[in-house]
Amino acid sequence: MFKLIAFDLDGTLTQHRSKLDQTNRKVLEELDKKYKLLMVGAGGCERIYNQLNCFPIDIIGYYGMQESVMNNGQLKIVRSDFYTVDKQYFIDATDKIREKFGYTDYAGDNVDFHETGAVTIPLLGKSAPIEEKVAFDPDRKKRAVMYPFVKSLFDGFNVFIGGSSSFDIVKERFNKYNALTAYMKEHGINENEVMYVGDDFGCGGNDEQIKTGGLNYTLIDDYRNLGNKLAFLL
Ligand SMILES: [Mg+2]
Incomplete structure (x- = not known):
C-alpha cells in the first residue's frame, strides 16, 4: 500500500x-x-x-x-x-533574543545566513563544539519556552526548533x-x-x-x- x-x-x-x-x-x-x-x-x-x-x-x-x-x-x-532577507533585521532580532534569554556568550557567528535566504540562529554560536550543541537541549524544552517570543519577531516566516541548539527561519510557504x-x-x-x-x-x-x-x-x-x-x- x-x-x-x-x-x-x-x-x-x-x-x-x-x-x-x-x-x-x-x-x-x-x-x-x-x-x-x-x-x-x-x-x-x-x-x-x-x-x-x-x-x-x-x-x-x-x-x-x-x-x-x-x-x-x-x-x-x-x-x-532563493530569496533575500533584511540581514540587519535578523541580526537585531537575534540580539533581542540573546538578551532576553541570556545567550549573549556564543562562539563564532551570531546568525547563520544560508545562500537560499534561510536563516539559522545558533544559540551557542555557529562554531560551538558539536558535543556542546547536542547536549544543550535534547528534549527541546529550553527552546520551547523561547519559541513564542522568537516566532513573534518574524512575521511572514516559519520558525522551527531546528538542529540541536538553534532556530531555523524560512519564508512562510x-x-x-x-x-x-x-x-x-x-x-x-x-x-x-x-x-x-x-x-x-x-x-x-x-x-x-x-x-x-x-x-x-x-x-x-x-x-x-x-x-x-x-x-x-x-
Ligand atoms: Mg529531526
Missing part, C-alpha cells in the same frame, strides 16, 4: 549532525527494495547527502527550497529557490508538509501511499506540519530504534 517513505534526518536516521551508521544504512537498504525513499530535510541537499555517507536517495532540502536527485551515481541539484505534498503531486502519489518518518512533530518542531497536515507519520523517539520502529514496513 505504501509507495513512498519520506524521512527527516537529524534525530531520526542519525544523531544530530552525525553520519549515518551501518545499522540504519541497512534499514534504508532494505526499505529501498520495496519503496521509493525520499529525504525531506532542514539543511541543504549536499549536507544531507554527505551526512548519509552518500547513500543514494532523492533529497528535498531547506524545507522545500532545494531538491536533488541521483544522476549516474552523483547528486544533482535540480531545483533551488516553506515547510515539510508543503514540500512533501508538492513532491507527491508531481510524482502521482496519493496521501494513503506515503509514510513520513521523523522525530519532531511537536509545537515548533520541524516535522510539525506533517502531522497537522494529516499525513501518515511514524515517530522515532531515538534514532537507534529506527529498525524496530519501521519493522512493520519490511
Whole structure:
C-alpha cells in the first residue's frame, strides 16, 4: 500500500549532525527494495547527502527550497529557490533574543545566513563544539519556552526548533508538509501511499506540519530504534 517513505534526518536516521551508521544504512537498504525513499530535510541537499555517507536517495532540502536527485551515481541539484532577507533585521532580532534569554556568550557567528535566504540562529554560536550543541537541549524544552517570543519577531516566516541548539527561519510557504505534498503531486502519489518518518512533530518542531497536515507519520523517539520502529514496513 505504501509507495513512498519520506524521512527527516537529524534525530531520526542519525544523531544530530552525525553520519549515518551501518545499522540504519541497512534499514534504508532494505526499505529501498520495496519503496521509493525520499529525504525531506532542514539543511541543504549536499549536507544531507554527505551526512548519509552518500547513500543514494532523492533529497528535498531547506524545507522545500532545494531538491536533488541521483544522476549516474552523483547528486544533482535540480531545483533551488532563493530569496533575500533584511540581514540587519535578523541580526537585531537575534540580539533581542540573546538578551532576553541570556545567550549573549556564543562562539563564532551570531546568525547563520544560508545562500537560499534561510536563516539559522545558533544559540551557542555557529562554531560551538558539536558535543556542546547536542547536549544543550535534547528534549527541546529550553527552546520551547523561547519559541513564542522568537516566532513573534518574524512575521511572514516559519520558525522551527531546528538542529540541536538553534532556530531555523524560512519564508512562510516553506515547510515539510508543503514540500512533501508538492513532491507527491508531481510524482502521482496519493496521501494513503506515503509514510513520513521523523522525530519532531511537536509545537515548533520541524516535522510539525506533517502531522497537522494529516499525513501518515511514524515517530522515532531515538534514532537507534529506527529498525524496530519501521519493522512493520519490511
Ligand atoms: Mg529531526
